[in-house]
Amino acid sequence: QVQLVESGGGLVQAGGSLRLSCAASGFAFGVYAMGWFRQAPGKEREFVCVIRWNGGNTDGNTYYAASVKGRFTISRTNDKKTVSLQMNSLKPEDTAVYYCAADSRPLSDTALSTLTTEYDYWGQGTQVTVSS
DSSP: OOOOEEEOOOETTTTEEEEEEEEEEEEOOOGGEEEEEEEOSSOOOEEEEETTTTTTTSSSTEEEEETTTTEEEEEEGGGGEEEEEEEEEEOOOGGGGEEEEEEEETTSSSSOOOGGEEEEEEEEOEEEEEEE
């Protein structure tokens, strides 16, 4: 059974930091790109960032939405089947439910996807609230 379980959400003041984690099980985690998405009340789910299956926070292996670039960092540990999201300099507009998701394309070396439709597995989400 595939499971993605997010943790680490909470309430933080603007300018603060949070670290989200996503623990995966039930599928070959190490061969899929992993993404983070978020959904604020009344809004569509939106892309936050993604990391390629072979990891490494280098050009070409990660991609960030413009709204979070320079503030958020995605990383993964394949042997522990986890993906993390370090969020710094948080803003009230970062308030949302954050979801991790697994790309549907194993061992992909093509462009990293920002589309929800290209992710097969999703976690239940974790709430992040940033107060002003």
